[in-house]
Amino acid sequence: MDLDPVLRSILGCPHCKAPLEEHQGPPPEVCCGRCLRAWPVEEGVPQLVPEQERPLTP
Numbered sequence: 001m002d003l004d005p006v007l008r009s010i011l012g013c014p015h016c017k018a019p020l021e022e023h024q025g026p027p028p029e030v031c032c033g034r035c036l037r038a039w040p041v042e043e044g045v046p047q048l049v050p051e052q053e054r055p056l057t058p
């Protein structure tokens with residue numbers, strides 16, 4: 001998965017605004033290490049919506 005550089009630069013956690021980590025997967029996801037949440041990436045586009053959010057278990 002290669003995120004568009006512009007898209008990557010504006011990516012931030014919807015909750016705490018921290019930069020998101022990319023996980024190649026599968027499945028590809030972006031994760032917030034601060035609030036321990038993850039969102040799926042579909043066709044290179046992170047789905048940063050509450051419906052798609054899942055908790056990360058440490």
Ligand SMILES: [Zn+2]
Pocket residue numbers: 013014015016017018032033034035036
């Ligand atoms: Zn966060």
